[in-house]
Amino acid sequence: MTDQPTFTLDGEEIPFAEGQTVLQAALTADVYIPHLCYHPEFKPHGSCKVCTIRADGRNAAACTLPARAGMAVESASDALNGLRKVLVQMLFAEGNHFCPACEASGDCQLQALGYDLQVTTAGFRHFYPVRPVDASHPELWLDFNRCILCELCVRASNEVDGKSVFGLSGRGAGKHLIVNALSGRLADTDIAVTDKAVEVCPVGVILKKRDGFAVPIGQRRFDRSPISAQAARDAPRAARGSKEDA
Amino acid sequence: MSTDSLTVAAAAALDAILERHGRRPEQLLQVLREIQEHAGHVPDAAQLRIARALGLPLSRVRGVIGFYAFLSPVPWGRYRVLFSDNITDRMQGNLELLDHLCRRLLLEPGRMSEDGLVSVDTTSCTGLCDQGPGLLVNGWAIPGISRERLDVIADLILEGRPVTAWPAELFAIADNVRRAGMLLDNDLRPGDALRAALARGDLSEVEQAANTRSWREANMAPPQGPVATLNEIRAANLRGRGGAGFTTAYKWESCRNAQGEQRYVVCNADEGEPGTFKDRVLLASHADLVFEGMTVCAYVVGAGRGFLYLRGEYRYLLEPLEAVLTRRRRDGLLGKDILGIPGFSFDIDIHLGAGAYVCGEESALIESLEGKRGIPRNRPPYPVTHGYLKHPTTVNNVETFCAAALIAARGGEWYRATGTAKSAGTKLMSVAGDCALPGIYEVPFGTTVAELLEMAGAEHTQAVQISGPSGTCIGVDEFQRRIAFEDLATAGAFTIFDDSRDMFEVARNYAHFFAHESCGFCTPCRVGTAILKATMDKIHEGRGAPCDLHEIAQLDDVLHQSAHCGLGHTACNPTLDTLKRFRPVYDRHLDHLDFEPAFDLDGALRRARQMTGRDDADAHLDGEPAP
Ligand code: SF4
Ligand code: SF4
Ligand code: FES
Numbered sequence: 116m117t118d119q120p121t122f123t124l125d126g127e128e129i130p131f132a133e134g135q136t137v138l139q140a141a142l143t144a145d146v147y148i149p150h151l152c153y154h155p156e157f158k159p160h161g162s163c164k165v166c167t168i169r170a171d172g173r174n175a176a177a178c179t180l181p182a183r184a185g186m187a188v189e190s191a192s193d194a195l196n197g198l199r200k201v202l203v204q205m206l207f208a209e210g211n212h213f214c215p216a217c218e219a220s221g222d223c224q225l226q227a228l229g230y231d232l233q234v235t236t237a238g239f240r241h242f243y244p245v246r247p248v249d250a251s252h253p254e255l256w257l258d259f260n261r262c263i264l265c266e267l268c269v270r271a272s273n274e275v276d277g278k279s280v281f282g283l284s285g286r287g288a289g290k291h292l293i294v295n296a297l298s299g300r301l302a303d304t305d306i307a308v309t310d311k312a313v314e315v316c317p318v319g320v321i322l323k324k325r326d327g328f329a330v331p332i333g334q335r336r337f338d339r340s341p342i343s344a345q346a347a348r349d350a351p352r353a354a355r356g357s358k359e360d361a
Numbered sequence: 362m363s364t365d366s367l368t369v370a371a372a373a374a375l376d377a378i379l380e381r382h383g384r385r386p387e388q389l390l391q392v393l394r395e396i397q398e399h400a401g402h403v404p405d406a407a408q409l410r411i412a413r414a415l416g417l418p419l420s421r422v423r424g425v426i427g428f429y430a431f432l433s434p435v436p437w438g439r440y441r442v443l444f445s446d447n448i449t450d451r452m453q454g455n456l457e458l459l460d461h462l463c464r465r466l467l468l469e470p471g472r473m474s475e476d477g478l479v480s481v482d483t484t485s486c487t488g489l490c491d492q493g494p495g496l497l498v499n500g501w502a503i504p505g506i507s508r509e510r511l512d513v514i515a516d517l518i519l520e521g522r523p524v525t526a527w528p529a530e531l532f533a534i535a536d537n538v539r540r541a542g543m544l545l546d547n548d549l550r551p552g553d554a555l556r557a558a559l560a561r562g563d564l565s566e567v568e569q570a571a572n573t574r575s576w577r578e579a580n581m582a583p584p585q586g587p588v589a590t591l592n593e594i595r596a597a598n599l600r601g602r603g604g605a606g607f608t609t610a611y612k613w614e615s616c617r618n619a620q621g622e623q624r625y626v627v628c629n630a631d632e633g634e635p636g637t638f639k640d641r642v643l644l645a646s647h648a649d650l651v652f653e654g655m656t657v658c659a660y661v662v663g664a665g666r667g668f669l670y671l672r673g674e675y676r677y678l679l680e681p682l683e684a685v686l687t688r689r690r691r692d693g694l695l696g697k698d699i700l701g702i703p704g705f706s707f708d709i710d711i712h713l714g715a716g717a718y719v720c721g722e723e724s725a726l727i728e729s730l731e732g733k734r735g736i737p738r739n740r741p742p743y744p745v746t747h748g749y750l751k752h753p754t755t756v757n758n759v760e761t762f763c764a765a766a767l768i769a770a771r772g773g774e775w776y777r778a779t780g781t782a783k784s785a786g787t788k789l790m791s792v793a794g795d796c797a798l799p800g801i802y803e804v805p806f807g808t809t810v811a812e813l814l815e816m817a818g819a820e821h822t823q824a825v826q827i828s829g830p831s832g833t834c835i836g837v838d839e840f841q842r843r844i845a846f847e848d849l850a851t852a853g854a855f856t857i858f859d860d861s862r863d864m865f866e867v868a869r870n871y872a873h874f875f876a877h878e879s880c881g882f883c884t885p886c887r888v889g890t891a892i893l894k895a896t897m898d899k900i901h902e903g904r905g906a907p908c909d910l911h912e913i914a915q916l917d918d919v920l921h922q923s924a925h926c927g928l929g930h931t932a933c934n935p936t937l938d939t940l941k942r943f944r945p946v947y948d949r950h951l952d953h954l955d956f957e958p959a960f961d962l963d964g965a966l967r968r969a970r971q972m973t974g975r976d977d978a979d980a981h982l983d984g985e986p987a988p
Pocket of ligand 3: 149150151152153160161162163164165166167176177178179
């Protein structure tokens with residue numbers, strides 16, 4: 116291999132391959148940049164903006180910004196973590212998040228980021244949107260209350276499952292998740308429990324029935340160690356195409 | 362009424378529309394818009410048939426319907442009346458007029474009448490600010506709304522007369538050109554600019570229609586026709602008139618040099634910035650100049666196809682514009698071998714938008730052209746290399762194309778002689794609000810705000826909003842500032858407020874606008890604009906406190922730092938501009954010192970009081986009956 120080009124991230128030299136974004140290169144080098152709508156198996160999307168970094172003096176989403184040799188990137192500063200904190204607070208305020216009673220508690224990336232960024236209150240007035248759940252499917256249910264509109268399920272269903280079960284409609288604060296059925300109900304789609312789309316939701320929207328609390332709260336993924344310690348480890352592995360635990 | 366199946370006639374109509382659009386998925390938005398116009402909504406059965414015909418998932422079709430304000434999966438009534446709700450419409454009493462019409466039709470705003478006849482609602486600025494208040498009936502624009510005109514409209518609706526049979530006088534829209542310059546006064550005949558561009562360089566075999574030319578050849582080609590014309594555009598120092606002021610020659614050259622088999626030219630006529638209406642006038646009265654500019658651009662960059670993306674609010678311009686295109690084809694100014702030059706082939710299609718301000722952003726506009734939700738793309742790559750269907754694409758504003766045609770005809774030096782050092786030529790200003798002579802003013806760059814106010818006969822002016830809500834609001838002490846890229850860059854809106862106006866309410870109207878038009882893609886804008894709107898409403902209701910102002914400053918910071926596109930970046934500008942310059946107005950609205958909850962405890966009992974029929978002092982928390 117020839118000498119890889121590098122950029123600096125908070126002063127540390129990060130090598131990258133042609134075509135990699137800043138976030139991809141960082142994760143490959145085991146450096147964590149907080150993120151929500153990015154998942155190493157899917158095309159970057161750039162919508163949550165939690166991964167915002169400062170590159171050569173300008174803010175950008177690390178997950179979509181192509182890495183350039185010699186660029187100086189700042190990520191772990193108080194200013195940027197403060198910004199990320201507000202973005203996470205916004206997501207908490209926008210949906211209905213009942214963390215203590217949520218089935219995804221401890222497995223939820225929004226909650227885990229909230230812990231990492233020291234979110235203790237929503238900071239904004241809650242929107243209290245009315246988002247009825249869809250329990251029509253025999254094996255799955257959708258609790259839209261927690262949807263953060265990251266479109267990971269949309270991407271997974273399109274790109275991996277080849278089904279387009281999920282889509283988005285509306286705009287602005289009215290943007291919402293829809294499913295691919297005339298009735299609008301999950302039961303009338305061709306979703307399967309084994310679909311990638313079911314697995315990928317970073318919060319607790321797409322849930323398996325009769326599976327709740329199989330692992331007790333307190334022993335779940337982010338109960339064991341913070342998201343910052345895990346994402347960096349998981350992501351490059353997934354990017355290389357291996358889904359097994361090493 | 363069942364929406365599960367289409368009648369034979371409806372299915373045939375739908376199939377004809379699908380056929381006309383070649384059953385191509387990128388035509389989805391055009392197909393939906395035509396069904397909407399034809400049937401008043403897009404029923405479930407039509408959605409299914411469209412999805413199947415275009416090979417798209419139903420969720421994609423529904424997602425697009427849900428994104429655009431002028432599309433609906435459920436009926437809105439045989440008549441859909443939408444009152445323009447820009448701040449100038451407000452100043453002209455649009456809400457009272459809306460009430461008046463609702464009373465005439467025994468209707469609640471936002472709800473269809475029981476018999477499915479009519480619904481009345483508001484919509485974002487329709488671009489009739491100089492002759493407002495404006496409204497749309499089934500998509501057709503009507504200016505100068507008054508009680509008398511509404512009475513006529515109400516009768517026509519109650520009679521059930523089709524909109525196409527309404528008196529033409531209702532739909533007469535004036536140009537109101539108050540001051541013309543090199544652009545509006547041009548004496549070019551169709552084809553003049555093209556002929557001049559062609560004459561500028563000998564078109565030899567080396568310089569073929571550029572679609573077959575590799576980028577390397579393009580770089581090395583001697584300055585013949587296209588390159589010579591590009592050089593004139595460069596010499597003119599033409600900058601984009603959409604507001605950002607990007608150098609046109611650079612954009613064209615990048616597109617010309619980009620690798621690709623097909624190139625496209627797109628004219629951005631999605632004039633949605635509240636307060637702007639100059640493109641409406643250019644398209645209504647100078648369409649040849651617009652199309653000629655597009656064709657010059659196609660000649661320079663080597664494009665074979667072009668699109669005019671026309672905002673849905675300007676639906677009424679579609680047929681006249683189509684007629685101009687047909688004439689130009691007939692005269693050899695469009696189509697195959699233009700003006701007899703072998704290989705110089707270019708044609709233009711018109712695409713209609715369907716009510717989404719964000720589509721004015723060039724990458725969102727391209728998404729919309731491709732029949733998708735209008736979400737701004739991640740950049741890089743840029744449209745000049747990866748635009749329409751990933752092909753190199755030049756997107757320019759209507760006015761930019763007009764200026765380009767002028768330059769092609771008269772030369773760069775001639776053009777540059779007008780304006781300032783960094784801003785060549787003239788600027789069309791859409792002047793509206795508190796003045797005697799609202800309308801279009803073509804002024805050389807460098808004209809001061811004060812001069813323009815004077816021309817428009819504005820008196821007791823307190824503030825001017827330059828370039829619409831995404832621009833700048835300035836007060837009296839800044840009226841000597843100049844309209845130019847060096848100082849006040851502008852897309853053309855110039856909205857005047859005299860000292861009788863409450864600038865807080867101006868900002869609140871704009872906050873509503875941004876919340877309504879945010880595409881919802883990114884967290885900061887989607888949530889931030891909704892919070893801003895709620896906070897402005899809270900202050901409006903007299904429940905604001907200084908901490909709310911801090912919150913707005915924080916929102917602004919977050920949006921500037923992390924929003925995905927310009928809409929989010931600028932959403933707090935009107936509030937902060939007015940807060941900075943008209944602070945006492947805000948203070949008057951804030952009578953609470955520290956914190957005040959948005960929740961009205963006593964108000965929450967209103968419903969209980971209604972149901973029990975009690976409204977005495979004891980039925981109120983603070984012991985006071987409602988006034
Ligand atoms: S359901 Fe889950 S994966 Fe899908 S958009 Fe919502 S939060 Fe993201
Ligand atoms: S800033 Fe607003 S309009 Fe722009 S992408 Fe984000 S949500 Fe959409
Ligand atoms: S992770 Fe980059 S924007 Fe969401």
